[in-house]
Amino acid sequence: MNGATTWESVAVPYSTSGLWKGLPIHKLAANETPNALEYSIRTDVLPLLVTLAAKFNRRVPESEVILSLFQTPQFTSEPKSAPVIASFEQAFASIDAFILNAERNETWPYYILRPSMLSRCGWI
Structure with missing residues (x-):
């Protein structure tokens, strides 16, 4: 992966059970709500994935932006x-x-999408 933007744009994978369970194909009634947690990753694994992605974040060299x-x-x-x-x-x-x-002036500024930080090659 080439830079922080690529890693920040990667979605967290679905849970294994979510891969085999089809999404609802009928219109839900007014009192029905889908359980999104059935399709998401386990909460105990999520910190590991965030840490893994953070380890690969690196600043793109000035000559490559x-x-x-x-x-x-x-x-x-x-x-x-x-x-x-x-x-x-x-x-x-x-x-x-x-x-x-x-x-x-933001509490947690998000500078990753600045053109001076984007790689000119967005390949994986």
Whole structure:
């Protein structure tokens, strides 16, 4: 996995019994409610999965973030693409600044989706 965003977007797996139990296929009556816990992971296993994901979180190197995508020779040597690249970088810089300002005063700021922290390769 390449960076914290990939790990943060991974859903916690279903419980084994939930894989074999089909979801309701009929419309529920007004007094019926589905039990979501039948399809979710066991609560005793959840802390282990969160810990496992946290161990793989790492900061993406500055040379690999999406803002440095077009700073490679194949793009910098092409003068016709310079205005478009500058527009792209300016848009991402404004998004980055917006997220930074919006999260600055939060109790638990969430900076992971800042373009300056996103990997330019989102592969697994």
